[in-house]
Amino acid sequence: MNTAIQCEQLTKRFGDRVAVNSLTLTVPRGSIYGFLGPNGSGKSTTIRMLCGLLTPTTGKGTVLGFDVMSQSEEIKQRIGYMSQKFSLYEDLTVEENLDFYAGVYRLGAGERKERKAELIEMAGLTGREKQLAGSLSGGWKQRLALSCALLHKPELLILDEPTAGVDPVSRRIFWDVIHELARQGITVLVTTHYMDEAQTCDWIGFIFFGNLLAEGTPQELIDRMGVGNLEDVFIDLVRQEEARQAAGEGVR
Amino acid sequence: MRHFVWERYWSVVKKEVIQIKRDRPSLAIALVMPLMLLFLFGYAVNTDVNDIQMAVWNQSPSAASRELVDQFVNTRVFEVAAHVSSYKEIEAMLDDGSVNVALIIGPDYTRKRDRNEPVDVQMLINGSDPNIARTATSQAQLIVQHQAITLQEMKLQKQGLGELEQPLGLDTRVLFNPNMESIVFNIPGLIGLIMQNVTMILTAFSLVREKERGTMEQLIVTPIRPLELMLGKITPYVGVGLFSFCLVLLVGTYWFGVPIKGSISLLVTLSVLFLVTTLLLGIFISTVAKTQLQAMQMAFAFILPSVLLSGFMFPRDSMPLVIQWLGGLVPLTYFLEILRGIFLKGVDIDALWKDVVGMSSFCLLILTVAILRFRKKIE
Ligand SMILES: Nc1ncnc2c1ncn2[C@@H]1O[C@H](COP(=O)(O)OP(=O)(O)OP(=O)(O)O)[C@@H](O)[C@H]1O
Numbered sequence: 001m002n003t004a005i006q007c008e009q010l011t012k013r014f015g016d017r018v019a020v021n022s023l024t025l026t027v028p029r030g031s032i033y034g035f036l037g038p039n040g041s042g043k044s045t046t047i048r049m050l051c052g053l054l055t056p057t058t059g060k061g062t063v064l065g066f067d068v069m070s071q072s073e074e075i076k077q078r079i080g081y082m083s084q085k086f087s088l089y090e091d092l093t094v095e096e097n098l099d100f101y102a103g104v105y106r107l108g109a110g111e112r113k114e115r116k117a118e119l120i121e122m123a124g125l126t127g128r129e130k131q132l133a134g135s136l137s138g139g140w141k142q143r144l145a146l147s148c149a150l151l152h153k154p155e156l157l158i159l160d161e162p163t164a165g166v167d168p169v170s171r172r173i174f175w176d177v178i179h180e181l182a183r184q185g186i187t188v189l190v191t192t193h194y195m196d197e198a199q200t201c202d203w204i205g206f207i208f209f210g211n212l213l214a215e216g217t218p219q220e221l222i223d224r225m226g227v228g229n230l231e232d233v234f235i236d237l238v239r240q241e242e243a244r245q246a247a248g249e250g251v252r
Numbered sequence: 253m254r255h256f257v258w259e260r261y262w263s264v265v266k267k268e269v270i271q272i273k274r275d276r277p278s279l280a281i282a283l284v285m286p287l288m289l290l291f292l293f294g295y296a297v298n299t300d301v302n303d304i305q306m307a308v309w310n311q312s313p314s315a316a317s318r319e320l321v322d323q324f325v326n327t328r329v330f331e332v333a334a335h336v337s338s339y340k341e342i343e344a345m346l347d348d349g350s351v352n353v354a355l356i357i358g359p360d361y362t363r364k365r366d367r368n369e370p371v372d373v374q375m376l377i378n379g380s381d382p383n384i385a386r387t388a389t390s391q392a393q394l395i396v397q398h399q400a401i402t403l404q405e406m407k408l409q410k411q412g413l414g415e416l417e418q419p420l421g422l423d424t425r426v427l428f429n430p431n432m433e434s435i436v437f438n439i440p441g442l443i444g445l446i447m448q449n450v451t452m453i454l455t456a457f458s459l460v461r462e463k464e465r466g467t468m469e470q471l472i473v474t475p476i477r478p479l480e481l482m483l484g485k486i487t488p489y490v491g492v493g494l495f496s497f498c499l500v501l502l503v504g505t506y507w508f509g510v511p512i513k514g515s516i517s518l519l520v521t522l523s524v525l526f527l528v529t530t531l532l533l534g535i536f537i538s539t540v541a542k543t544q545l546q547a548m549q550m551a552f553a554f555i556l557p558s559v560l561l562s563g564f565m566f567p568r569d570s571m572p573l574v575i576q577w578l579g580g581l582v583p584l585t586y587f588l589e590i591l592r593g594i595f596l597k598g599v600d601i602d603a604l605w606k607d608v609v610g611m612s613s614f615c616l617l618i619l620t621v622a623i624l625r626f627r628k629k630i631e
């Protein structure tokens with residue numbers, strides 16, 4: 001099987017508001033899938049449904065072959081997730097946070113030591129093991145969160161705006177790690193508002209008002225829209241959709 | 253549901269211990285608050301009625317009338333606050349609350365006594381506090397009756413008829429709390445009530461805090477099971493609660509002088525059961541509340557019924573049956589029986605097994621409800 005995520009007609013309503021509207025998308029295994037869209041377009045909501053944090057209102061979806069409605073616990077064992085807001089314990093140190101999640105993911109003593117060393121090294125957190133997570137600056141916090149999400153060697157990594165508010169150097173380091181993970185065969189679903197990051201993804205999905213407007217490789221999208229770069233794709237798609245909706249309302 | 257994984261449970265325990273240690277102010281409150289409350293309420297909740305303030309209007313001063321007043325004072329139930337000389341003064345003092353009763357000895361008291369004629373004395377009682385009024389009435393009645401019998405005996409002796417023999421007597425002996433001091437009865441109850449409130453609030457915050465800080469989101473994308481999380485969260489607090497319970501116990505026995513008649517190890521064992529129950533109750537609140545403020549309000553909403561229904565304030569036997577059943581939904585009810593039984597009567601498990609079963613059932617019930625309530629979702 002070579003799809004990591006597959007969803008059909010996935011919909012989430014909060015009361016009257018439709019946050020995600022009949023979303024159908026496929027993420028191939030081993031690829032980096034960039035999930036783009038303006039604020040409030042439904043990216044986080046989609047991700048939360050895939051992780052089992054929210055129950056879809058209607059629709060179908062599988063993650064790593066498991067059903068999102070009924071097998072969310074199987075999914076949780078196999079994915080790594082970084083939420084948009086820092087959600088590790090600020091009153092624990094770097095090492096204590098890693099230890100806690102290592103225990104929760106049932107890493108044996110030897111494996112735990114090895115993974116911790118590897119990840120601290122990878123994230124460049126060496127020397128900060130005893131620092132409280134709350135006192136780390138933005139970029140370091142994100143790298144710690146990534147380390148915690150990777151402890152149990154997940155097959156699929158889901159990152160919700162991992163580089164928001166992070167300086168360019170840290171962003172570069174972060175994306176180097178993401179590409180390295182993809183080379184090792186891990187599938188990555190990542191949301192971002194930075195088009196330079198999106199440019200390096202294998203696939204792009206563009207979502208607006210809960211609808212998937214376009215999907216393809218970055219180059220395909222640029223060619224299809226007949227523009228120079230991804231940023232223009234983004235802006236054109238938003239303008240087109242807004243014009244379409246305004247016209248729709250005018251008719252009504 | 254798959255089986256319980258000790259490693260995950262243990263990770264939660266370790267994490268909570270670190271967090272509790274770093275949160276010094278909360279830890280201090282958990283340890284010191286019960287002591288403070290016990291000191292405060294130990295003195296406040298005193299239902300013994302002593303030294304009822306009394307105004308005396310003696311219109312017939314003499315050795316005989318003064319003897320009667322002395323009889324009142326000697327019981328230590330009444331204390332003479334003022335000597336007055338008119339109804340007006342008495343009314344004023346009853347109105348402003350400086351006295352609760354007034355004893356009025358009429359002008360012909362001495363004369364009638366000298367002639368061995370029957371005579372009445374009058375007592376005015378402020379009935380607004382029924383507890384004080386009842387004590388005053390019955391005590392005054394006893395004192396006067398006692399005095400009347402003494403006088404009658406003297407009269408008979410004078411007439412040469414010898415001793416007055418009472419045809420019927422009552423020989424009472426009070427077991428367990430021979431001086432009938434209310435503090436001896438109240439301290440064990442207070443210990444239970446205080447421990448319930450403090451421990452419940454400790455855990456009521458725990459899950460809600462994670463929701464508010466957003467750490468819950470990360471936690472619920474892991475394979476952790478609700479039972480592992482909840483038990484892991486209460487375990488360190490059982491330690492904190494037990495330590496605090498022992499402090500309170502020491503103050504109860506040494507400061508307030510309420511001895512423990514029964515087995516201390518039984519008391520401590522059953523207290524652990526009680527602490528687990530109230531901590532789980534806190535966790536349950538935590539699964540319902542969305543914010544720490546809500547959790548606080550819910551905890552307080554539980555405190556009032558537990559004071560009223562558990563038998564802490566009013567004896568449960570005299571409550572309507574339905575209310576007694578409702579009291580069965582409050583774990584404090586069972587613990588009060590246990591505490592009072594062990595403290596005052598020195599009973600052992602044979603006499604308490606029903607309460608132990610009741611409390612354990614409640615404990616399992618609340619755990620089940622909490623687990624069913626807890627969703628690994630963020631909605
Ligand atoms: N729990 C909720 N209850 C009600 N409405 C919600 C809830 N969560 C999200 N929404 C709404 O759903 C819509 C989609 O939100 P979502 O967070 O998925 O957007 P997003 O694409 O992640 O935006 P951003 O780029 O700002 O992170 C928004 O209009 C938001 O207000």
Ligand SMILES: [Mg+2]
Nearest residue numbers: 043044045084
């Ligand atoms: Mg978002």
